[in-house]
Amino acid sequence: MTEHASKQYDLDLDSIRSRVLQMGGLVESQIRRALEAFGSGERALIEQVIADDHRVNAMEVALDGDCSQVIVKRQPAAGDLRMIFAITKTVTDLERIGDEARKIARMSRSIHERGAQSVPLAVDVRHAAELAIAMLQRSLDAFARLDAEAAAEVIRADAGIDSEFRSILRQLITFMMEDPRTISTALDIVWIAKAVERIGDHAKNMAEYVIYIVKGTDVRHTSPEQLEA
Amino acid sequence: MRQIARHAAASIAAIAAIAGIAGALSGAAWGWGVLAAGLGALLLHHLSHLSRLARWLEAPAAGRVPEGTGSWSEVLTALHRYERAASAREAALADALVRFRRAAQALPDGVVILDAENRIEWCNTTAEMHLQLDGRADHGQPLANLVREPRFVEYLAAGEDAPPVRIERGAGRALTLQLIPYGRQQKLLLSRDTTQAERVETMRRDFVANVSHELRTPLTVLVGFLETVRELDLDAQRRRDYLDMMREQSSRMQRIIDDLLTLSVLESAPPPAAERVRVRPLLERLLADARALSGERHEVSLDGSPTLDLAGSEHELLGAFGNLVSNAIRYTPPGGKVQLLWRESAGGASFAVQDSGAGIAAEHIPRLTERFYRIDRGRSRDTGGTGLGLAIVKHALARHQATLHVESTPGAGSRFTVRFPAQRTLPLSKGAPATPPAASPPPPPATSRPGGRS
Numbered sequence: 001m002t003e004h005a006s007k008q009y010d011l012d013l014d015s016i017r018s019r020v021l022q023m024g025g026l027v028e029s030q031i032r033r034a035l036e037a038f039g040s041g042e043r044a045l046i047e048q049v050i051a052d053d054h055r056v057n058a059m060e061v062a063l064d065g066d067c068s069q070v071i072v073k074r075q076p077a078a079g080d081l082r083m084i085f086a087i088t089k090t091v092t093d094l095e096r097i098g099d100e101a102r103k104i105a106r107m108s109r110s111i112h113e114r115g116a117q118s119v120p121l122a123v124d125v126r127h128a129a130e131l132a133i134a135m136l137q138r139s140l141d142a143f144a145r146l147d148a149e150a151a152a153e154v155i156r157a158d159a160g161i162d163s164e165f166r167s168i169l170r171q172l173i174t175f176m177m178e179d180p181r182t183i184s185t186a187l188d189i190v191w192i193a194k195a196v197e198r199i200g201d202h203a204k205n206m207a208e209y210v211i212y213i214v215k216g217t218d219v220r221h222t223s224p225e226q227l228e229a
Numbered sequence: 230m231r232q233i234a235r236h237a238a239a240s241i242a243a244i245a246a247i248a249g250i251a252g253a254l255s256g257a258a259w260g261w262g263v264l265a266a267g268l269g270a271l272l273l274h275h276l277s278h279l280s281r282l283a284r285w286l287e288a289p290a291a292g293r294v295p296e297g298t299g300s301w302s303e304v305l306t307a308l309h310r311y312e313r314a315a316s317a318r319e320a321a322l323a324d325a326l327v328r329f330r331r332a333a334q335a336l337p338d339g340v341v342i343l344d345a346e347n348r349i350e351w352c353n354t355t356a357e358m359h360l361q362l363d364g365r366a367d368h369g370q371p372l373a374n375l376v377r378e379p380r381f382v383e384y385l386a387a388g389e390d391a392p393p394v395r396i397e398r399g400a401g402r403a404l405t406l407q408l409i410p411y412g413r414q415q416k417l418l419l420s421r422d423t424t425q426a427e428r429v430e431t432m433r434r435d436f437v438a439n440v441s442h443e444l445r446t447p448l449t450v451l452v453g454f455l456e457t458v459r460e461l462d463l464d465a466q467r468r469r470d471y472l473d474m475m476r477e478q479s480s481r482m483q484r485i486i487d488d489l490l491t492l493s494v495l496e497s498a499p500p501p502a503a504e505r506v507r508v509r510p511l512l513e514r515l516l517a518d519a520r521a522l523s524g525e526r527h528e529v530s531l532d533g534s535p536t537l538d539l540a541g542s543e544h545e546l547l548g549a550f551g552n553l554v555s556n557a558i559r560y561t562p563p564g565g566k567v568q569l570l571w572r573e574s575a576g577g578a579s580f581a582v583q584d585s586g587a588g589i590a591a592e593h594i595p596r597l598t599e600r601f602y603r604i605d606r607g608r609s610r611d612t613g614g615t616g617l618g619l620a621i622v623k624h625a626l627a628r629h630q631a632t633l634h635v636e637s638t639p640g641a642g643s644r645f646t647v648r649f650p651a652q653r654t655l656p657l658s659k660g661a662p663a664t665p666p667a668a669s670p671p672p673p674p675a676t677s678r679p680g681g682r683s
Contacts, residue, residue: 018371025377032397144374145366 013080016066017144020087020094023059024140027094028133030056030101031199035129037105038192041112049105056098063091082216086209090143093202097136100195100202107188107195114185124171125189128164129196131157135203142207148214154207155219161200168193236300240271274299282308291316339420343408347372347385347416359404359420372418381406395423403427432599439601443485443616447478454478481615488617492600495624501542505655508535508578511547512571519554519567526563533571537578537654541629549625552618553582553645561586561642578654581646588639597635598623629653 030049037045067088070076076084135154142150172186172193211219244267252260281295282305294309296302330351333340339356341349348371352364360376367375373382376396384394384406393407403424409417454475458468516531523529539546557567561584570581589597589604596602601616619633626633630650637643 014371018374021374021377022379022382025373025382026379028377029379140377141361141375144370145363147366 012066012070012074013083016063016070016087017083019059019063019066020090021140021144023056023063023091023094024136024143026052026059027056027097027101028136028140030098031104031129031133031136034101034104034108035126038108038111039126041108043109043112046105046109046112050102053098053102056095060091060095064088067091079213079216082213086213089209090206093205097199097202100199103195104192107192111185111188124164124168125193125196128161128168128193129199131161131164132196132199132203135161135200136206139203139207139210142210143213146210146214148211151207151210151214155204158200158204161197165193165197233300233303236303240299241268244268244271275301278305339404339418341372341418341420343372343416343418345414349375350415356418356420359398359402359422361398376406384408436600439616440485440489443601444482447481451475451478451482485615485617488615488621491621492617492624495545495621495628500628501545503540504543506539506541506543506546508538508571511543511550512569512580514547515550515554516569518551519558519569522555522558523567527558527561528564528566529558529568530566531569531571533569533573535571535573535578536657537573538657539578539629539649540653540655545625545628549622549647550580550582552622553647556618557582557584557586557643557645560584565642573654575651577649577651579646579648581644583642583644585642588641588643589635589637590639591637594635594637598633 030052033045034049036042037049067084070084071081074080135157138150138157139154141147142154169190172190176183176186205220208219211217244264248260248264248267251263278295278297278301281297285293285295289312291312294305294312297305330353334353336353336355339353339359341352341356341360341362344350348369349362349364349367351368352360352362354364356362357364362375373385376382378396380394381396384391385408388408393405395403395405398404401424402422405421405423407419407421409419411417454471457463458471458475463471512531512533512535516529519529554567554569561567565585566583567585568583570579570583572579572581593602593604598619600620603614603616623633626647630653632648634646634648635643636646
């Protein structure tokens with residue numbers, strides 16, 4: 001970033017950026033723990049994930065406030081203004097990802113309360129979830145390094161999760177047709193898979209904001225092929 | 230300095246003298262003209278040297294200090310000397326730095342040097358790998374921006390008094406991170422990969438739990454029957470049945486303990502003396518044992534004609550091979566095929582047992598040799614397995630630098646292959662009898678009697 005006459009200004013921006021990334025770290029760990037709870041059915045962990053969502057929300061509110069402060073006090077321009085815009089949007093996406101993590105925890109609770117059902121799809125969902133977590137991680141890394149190329153890669157990776165989601169859906173439909181007793185559990189798993197797919201979408205949005213910060217171009221709603229140009 | 234002054238004075242004096250002579254010979258105007266020209270030339274000389282020096286200073290290339298004439302030669306020579314000394318010093322420093330970094334690079338642990346604000350100053354390749362950093366690009370980046378695990382961020386904020394923190398990174402890799410302060414507000418972050426250590430610890434815990442469980446099950450049955458026999462008035466037939474069942478359970482416990490002892494011997498004893506193990510009689514004996522165990526229920530055959538012998542312990546090898554053969558017989562339904570195979574190649578020799586049994590699902594194969602690992606809890610115990618058979622096989626083979634490979638197609642059968650490296654094979658000795666002597670074979674080792682497949 002360029003040198004600013006006011007050192008404090010740089011510090012403000014840097015500290016906001018660092019806190020966005022910390023919020024990202026918290027959200028990452030929320031998803032991981034939610035998925036672990038989905039696998040193990042450990043009650044305490046499920047409740048922990050649900051309870052910790054308020055920390056994510058609190059960080060969103062605090063960061064939004066800080067961004068307004070910077071806009072009002074410093075009147076940023078050009079790159080810094082893009083940075084502030086991108087941060088407010090990133091924070092929104094992160095908060096949504098936090099909600100998806102809580103949703104996964106809730107669904108896991110309902111699956112495990114119902115007792116073990118034979119819908120052996122945990123593995124497939126976990127695979128899709130690993131992809132989504134990796135996307136989130138890489139878009140946060142790209143944000144920390146302001147690396148537009150890495151961000152473009154994340155955007156391309158989203159297609160993989162989408163196709164993974166469709167294949168999980170197909171398998172679940174087969175299960176439900178074969179044995180109607182699995183329907184409630186299968187539906188809960190659909191919700192979890194959908195949450196995972198949404199996490200991928202949010203990670204993709206965040207990668208788009210990184211490109212916006214670095215290049216100043218808005219790449220939302222463009223195809224990956226156009227991205228290459 | 231004085232030399233330069235003398236030099237300057239001499240050149241000005243020379244110019245003045247020439248100008249004086251010219252003035253005396255051709256008139257004052259000529260004199261002034263020559264003086265001006267001389268001084269101009271002197272000035273040009275200085276300016277040209279000055280510009281060359283300035284050009285060099287813009288990009289000071291080592292050993293390329295411009296040379297000069299007149300008073301400049303002094304200065305530039307001195308500068309040349311200074312520059313040479315400086316670059317030698319710099320090279321020595323750079324060398325020391327390179328050596329230091331190489332040492333830090335060679336550490337088996339990841340090392341990240343952090344400044345007072347916890348920004349990355351330097352990291353070695355292990356740390357790059359552990360924490361997915363890029364030493365060059367991430368210079369000056371706050372570490373918490375890239376290693377975002379909340380637990381680690383808290384640890385970083387808490388300072389060095391907190392106990393080291395464990396995080397998971399990437400595909401199930403466990404890292405232990407520790408901050409060590411040094412110098413002026415600088416910090417060293419060490420990252421250690423503890424995945425392996427944790428796995429070993431889990432295995433140890435599981436092992437103790439498994440042993441207790443495996444021993445407690447027959448013991449519970451035994452105690453139950455003991456109570457019954459003691460409390461109830463039983464007729465002779467019932468009593469005998471119960472006592473038989475008690476004996477069965479006690480011998481089961483005994484088998485587990487025997488196998489545990491065998492395992493601990495294999496683990497701790499020095500490697501076996503490399504005696505000649507004659508392969509042909511060994512295979513024939515295995516074939517005979519297999520036929521006896523099968524009792525005509527399977528089609529048992531032997532394929533391969535050994536031209537090599539093995540170096541190692543006959544007792545241990547017979548135990549290991551025997552275990553594989555008895556597994557194949559016990560897990561192949563009647564009417565199936567069990568084939569013993571012996572193959573030789575330039576890279577060594579191999580013994581394999583191929584069966585046409587139920588096969589093993591792929592996810593179980595890597596865990597088969599774990600102690601007490603069971604694919605199907607009920608079945609293996611019914612067939613009398615202790616759950617230690619393949620663990621013993623693996624250990625016995627490792628003592629012979631041999632490896633066990635398992636290929637299996639569920640529904641089609643399995644093949645257990647033991648591969649021996651070339652240095653474990655011996656050419657057939659001349660005069661060795663091709664058939665085993667009729668003498669009674671040595672008592673079968675503990676491992677040759679039926680053990681669990683897993």
